[in-house]
Amino acid sequence: MTTVAFIGLGIMGGPMAGHLVDAGFDVVGFNRTPDKVAALVERGGRGADSIAEAVRDADIVAVMVPDSPDVQDVLAGEDGVFDTARKGTLVIDFSSIRPDVTAALAEQAKAAGLRLLDAPVSGGEAGAKNASLSIMVGGDPADYEAAQEVLQAVGTTIVHVGPSGSGQTVKAANQLIVAGNIQLLAEAITFLEAYGVDMAAALKVLGGGLAGSKVLDQKGEGMLARSFEPGFRIELHHKDMGIVTSAAREAGVVIPLGAVVAQLMASARANGEGGLDHSALLRGVLRLSGRDPDRTDTDDSDTA
Numbered sequence: 001m002t003t004v005a006f007i008g009l010g011i012m013g014g015p016m017a018g019h020l021v022d023a024g025f026d027v028v029g030f031n032r033t034p035d036k037v038a039a040l041v042e043r044g045g046r047g048a049d050s051i052a053e054a055v056r057d058a059d060i061v062a063v064m065v066p067d068s069p070d071v072q073d074v075l076a077g078e079d080g081v082f083d084t085a086r087k088g089t090l091v092i093d094f095s096s097i098r099p100d101v102t103a104a105l106a107e108q109a110k111a112a113g114l115r116l117l118d119a120p121v122s123g124g125e126a127g128a129k130n131a132s133l134s135i136m137v138g139g140d141p142a143d144y145e146a147a148q149e150v151l152q153a154v155g156t157t158i159v160h161v162g163p164s165g166s167g168q169t170v171k172a173a174n175q176l177i178v179a180g181n182i183q184l185l186a187e188a189i190t191f192l193e194a195y196g197v198d199m200a201a202a203l204k205v206l207g208g209g210l211a212g213s214k215v216l217d218q219k220g221e222g223m224l225a226r227s228f229e230p231g232f233r234i235e236l237h238h239k240d241m242g243i244v245t246s247a248a249r250e251a252g253v254v255i256p257l258g259a260v261v262a263q264l265m266a267s268a269r270a271n272g273e274g275g276l277d278h279s280a281l282l283r284g285v286l287r288l289s290g291r292d293p294d295r296t297d298t299d300d301s302d303t304a
């Protein structure tokens with residue numbers, strides 16, 4: 001039986017670790033805040049009190065934490081994975097972080113006798129819960145092959161996109177596209193509400209044409225209801241917009257719309273909305289349009 005240590009059992013990591021249990025892996029979970037381990041244990045996994053304890057007997061280590069410094073801590077920090085895992089262990093980092101940090105960590109992993117894949121995911125909380133994530137993998141092709149069973153237990157679209165860091169570069173592009181999509185959907189909703197349009201009908205027909213998207217399918221209804229329970233937190237998308245704008249700048253690539261959306265994401269965070277779902281970009285559009293973001297009634301036709 002293959003033992004997988006899973007570090008970071010949050011919105012994404014929790015359900016992903018659960019799928020690995022269902023797929024027959026021996027899963028040992030570690031979470032910084034211990035209470036999140038209980039759900040994994042209930043599902044048939046095991047809990048560990050430290051990273052060292054989780055990875056000690058692991059064949060594969062999976063990581064799903066928020067940002068570059070967190071992954072650096074977990075992997076390269078004192079008593080982290082590089083210090084405590086067995087030689088030859090395959091480390092799969094599902095977190096979305098800076099491509100250059102991933103590439104540097106892959107070198108450190110090699111020096112420690114370990115193997116590191118970057119495998120950031122897309123598909124949101126729904127994708128994690130349904131094991132239908134899209135996974136963009138960077139690293140050595142042989143390691144990619146070795147990771148197949150784990151990747152297939154949590155995702156459906158799994159693609160090796162190049163050497164170490166490439167997965168993170170593709171993920172940065174993913175976040176650029178998703179943020180732009182949500183922002184334009186938010187603007188369209190605000191526009192349509194101002195004209196008193198039947199919103200459910202409008203989203204239905206928009207969803208069937210070229211304006212349709214997974215963003216519209218997954219986020220539209222919640223936006224109409226002003227329900228912004230995460231999901232994917234503004235705080236994390238703000239992190240990702242920082243990654244893509246800085247990587248684009250380094251490559252000499254200009255992303256003007258992305259830069260504007262990055263600013264709007266930063267504004268949402270500055271307005272205290274970092275803990276809301278990224279579909280709360282709608283609140284920013286409402287504010288800019290002089291409308292009350294806390295109003296749930298969608299009939300604004302009198303102010304059009």
Ligand code: NAP
Binds near residue numbers: 012073236
């Ligand atoms: P989350 O719910 O906040 O979970 C993050 C997990 O990481 C928590 O278990 C947290 O522990 C742990 N953690 C945070 N900092 C840590 C540190 N320094 N050392 C050890 N553990 C630490 O976040 P999430 O939504 O699952 O996102 C995780 C990653 O997936 C991010 O990179 C995000 O960009 C990416 N992602 C998220 C989504 C989504 O829809 N949510 C979709 C695709 C990709 P505590 O419980 O102690 O806080």
